[in-house]
Amino acid sequence: MQTFNFRLTEQKLSKTIDIPYFSNYENILIQIFCGAGKHILQEVITTFSVLLPHAVCIGTTTDGEIGDHNIYTKETIISISIFQETQIKSAHAYSEDSFYNGQSLAKKLITSNTKLLILFTDGTTTNGENFLKGIESINNNIVVAGGMAGDNGNFIQTYISEGKTLLEKGAVGVSLNSDKLSVHNDYSFNWNPIGVMHKIDKVENNRVYSIDGISPVEFYAKYLGEYVADALPATGIEFPLIIEKGAIQTARAVIAKHDDGSLSFAGNLHEGDIVRLGFGNAEMIINNPSTALEKFCDVPVESFFLYSCMARRRYMPGFIQVEIEPFAKLAPVAGFFTYAEFYHHHNHNELLNQTLTAIALSESSADEKILNCSEKMGVSQEHSEYATTIQALTHLIQQSTADLEAQSNKLKAEKQFSQELLANQKLFMRQAIHETMTPLSVIMSNIELFEIEKGKNSYLSNIEAAMKNIFTLYDDLSYHVKKDQLEYPKHYINLVDYVRSRIDFFSEVALHTHLSFTFICNIDEAPIYLNETKLQRVIDNNLTNAIKYTLKDESIVISLDEVDSFFSLSFSSKSTHIQHPNKVFEAYYREGHNQEGFGLGLNLVKQICDEEHIHIKLESDTSLTCFNYLFKKGKRRHS
Numbered sequence: 001m002q003t004f005n006f007r008l009t010e011q012k013l014s015k016t017i018d019i020p021y022f023s024n025y026e027n028i029l030i031q032i033f034c035g036a037g038k039h040i041l042q043e044v045i046t047t048f049s050v051l052l053p054h055a056v057c058i059g060t061t062t063d064g065e066i067g068d069h070n071i072y073t074k075e076t077i078i079s080i081s082i083f084q085e086t087q088i089k090s091a092h093a094y095s096e097d098s099f100y101n102g103q104s105l106a107k108k109l110i111t112s113n114t115k116l117l118i119l120f121t122d123g124t125t126t127n128g129e130n131f132l133k134g135i136e137s138i139n140n141n142i143v144v145a146g147g148m149a150g151d152n153g154n155f156i157q158t159y160i161s162e163g164k165t166l167l168e169k170g171a172v173g174v175s176l177n178s179d180k181l182s183v184h185n186d187y188s189f190n191w192n193p194i195g196v197m198h199k200i201d202k203v204e205n206n207r208v209y210s211i212d213g214i215s216p217v218e219f220y221a222k223y224l225g226e227y228v229a230d231a232l233p234a235t236g237i238e239f240p241l242i243i244e245k246g247a248i249q250t251a252r253a254v255i256a257k258h259d260d261g262s263l264s265f266a267g268n269l270h271e272g273d274i275v276r277l278g279f280g281n282a283e284m285i286i287n288n289p290s291t292a293l294e295k296f297c298d299v300p301v302e303s304f305f306l307y308s309c310m311a312r313r314r315y316m317p318g319f320i321q322v323e324i325e326p327f328a329k330l331a332p333v334a335g336f337f338t339y340a341e342f343y344h345h346h347n348h349n350e351l352l353n354q355t356l357t358a359i360a361l362s363e364s365s366a367d368e369k370i371l372n373c374s375e376k377m378g379v380s381q382e383h384s385e386y387a388t389t390i391q392a393l394t395h396l397i398q399q400s401t402a403d404l405e406a407q408s409n410k411l412k413a414e415k416q417f418s419q420e421l422l423a424n425q426k427l428f429m430r431q432a433i434h435e436t437m438t439p440l441s442v443i444m445s446n447i448e449l450f451e452i453e454k455g456k457n458s459y460l461s462n463i464e465a466a467m468k469n470i471f472t473l474y475d476d477l478s479y480h481v482k483k484d485q486l487e488y489p490k491h492y493i494n495l496v497d498y499v500r501s502r503i504d505f506f507s508e509v510a511l512h513t514h515l516s517f518t519f520i521c522n523i524d525e526a527p528i529y530l531n532e533t534k535l536q537r538v539i540d541n542n543l544t545n546a547i548k549y550t551l552k553d554e555s556i557v558i559s560l561d562e563v564d565s566f567f568s569l570s571f572s573s574k575s576t577h578i579q580h581p582n583k584v585f586e587a588y589y590r591e592g593h594n595q596e597g598f599g600l601g602l603n604l605v606k607q608i609c610d611e612e613h614i615h616i617k618l619e620s621d622t623s624l625t626c627f628n629y630l631f632k633k634g635k636r637r638h639s
Contacts, residue, residue, distance in 0.1 A: 006067075008040070016078075019051045029174060030058075032045065032078055045163070057161070063339065071321050079335075083181070094167055105172075106138035118144075122158045124156070126170070129267035140348065143344040148339040181362070186295040191355075198219070209260075240265075242277070252265040296360045304327045309341060340353050489531060498535065516555045516556070518558070527634040542571045557572045570628045
């Protein structure tokens with residue numbers, strides 16, 4: 001086979017290309033890479049349909065054109081390949097269903113000896129991933145190449161062609177069918193993930209609605225700035241989302257921005273996908289321009305077709321030729337800069353972004369190797385100051401990202417250790433609380449039995465008072481451990497009877513500390529709708545706090561009144577003046593360091609009151625301290 005590349009000028013096509021020379025060949029493939037717009041593409045395909053009607057012709061609009069050693073923009077490159085032992089078929093499909101288009105082309109093009117499919121789709125409406133899946137559903141063994149059409153970064157309207165048919169949407173393709181043709185492919189990525197990982201929250205095929213809880217446009221604005229977000233989708237091609245899919249690190253570039261803040265990408269994403277923003281590794285592109293060629297050094301090559309992402313040209317416009325040059329030193333090169341690239345890897349078709357994909361073709365025998373490959377593809381390593389700056393910035397980004405990843409991994413390990421520690425602590429607390437209940441119950445029941453049989457005993461009374469304090473602490477701890485795991489159903493409770501029962505329970509404790517309770521209540525019934533466990537924690541903590549802080553030989557006054565649509569419950573006594581009333585409900589806060597306890601009781605009370613909408617009022621001066629709680633009235637019980 002042979003390939004001849006032509007740059008269309010203002011001259012007539014027949015003046016640029018020696019048409020009679022090609023008329024003598026039977027198997028001709030013409031690829032038109034047109035950056036000059038729809039009308040030029042239409043003119044070229046119409047002309048070829050007349051001058052070389054037997055040639056198979058496909059074309060596409062571009063974001064840049066490749067012709068041998070040169071990179072062009074808004075020009076038209078015509079690549080004509082002639083084959084000796086390869087038959088060529090072409091077809092097109094124009095359904096709005098991308099998967100169907102893939103199936104349709106595969107059915108029309110694939111034969112028993114098909115070696116390669118070269119495929120072009122429109123660049124703004126086709127779901128490239130679904131299109132390739134359609135091809136794969138018919139045959140997953142055949143190598144695919146090509147890409148999605150461009151329109152010079154405008155993302156408004158692209159065009160593709162087959163024969164003399166020009167399409168705004170859909171797909172076109174050719175199959176190369178031969179027993180002699182050798183086909184080898186490879187790709188170069190050189191785009192690295194940067195920054196933290198992000199999660200796709202909501203997506204429908206290739207249209208993403210939410211990333212980390214915000215719209216994709218807001219996401220790009222947050223991490224890349226308002227200018228980049230405003231200029232989407234054009235700027236998004238240079239900063240894709242990167243996701244690892246199997247052995248291939250895949251980029252997904254933006255192809256459309258929608259009014260609701262969502263973005264359409266060249267390929268599908270899935271809910272729960274973990275992605276990171278990507279940036280071009282200029283250091284690798286500049287220093288290793290011939291890396292993508294290594295696979296081709298031991299195979300016969302007569303022509304290269306390159307389909308490269310537009311981002312590679314736009315990211316480093318002054319140095320993209322460094323990447324193309326090694327190919328052109330080995331064989332004729334033709335191709336274009338795409339909105340997405342098609343690639344075949346291990347019986348699977350991949351939609352790629354940010355890549356340079358290469359196809360090497362030859363009809364020569366397998367033992368005709370390319371000699372002196374490394375010498376031919378040598379590229380000067382002399383770069384401008386700009387290139388040096390780009391390399392330095394790229395290295396800085398890479399190193400910063402590596403440091404961030406290391407720190408992130410360390411934090412993850414520490415977080416996991418902390419979570420395991422907390423889980424073990426909770427387990428220990430649950431088991432300790434469970435095991436504590438039995439001996440406490442045994443002690444209290446034996447005290448009661450002793451008093452029934454022998455009468456009151458001062459020593460046992462002291463033990464009983466201490467045990468009731470322990471029971472209160474036990475109940476607080478039990479509630480803390482279980483509150484997030486259990487439901488606490490509500491029912492109607494007569495607050496008068498309930499407060500009186502708790503006062504009776506702690507009366508022995510109060511007497512032991514030379515204090516007394518005075519209960520003032522002028523109502524017979526105070527129905528409230530609340531969970532009993534929560535109510536007990538509120539009342540018990542207030543009673544035990546009053547016992548702990550009331551001055552010796554004083555009375556603790558508990559009053560219950562009716563105030564409008566509430567019942568007002570107060571705990572008052574003479575005690576040390578509370579200096580910081582706004583802090584006493586904070587966890588672990590104690591007014592004096594010499595005070596006993598952990599400072600958790602009132603914090604627990606505050607949590608319950610907030611949950612149940614119980615209003616708290618605290619007043620404290622040198623003569624009196626009063627905690628007041630307003631409970632919303634429940635329905636009164638009727639006899």
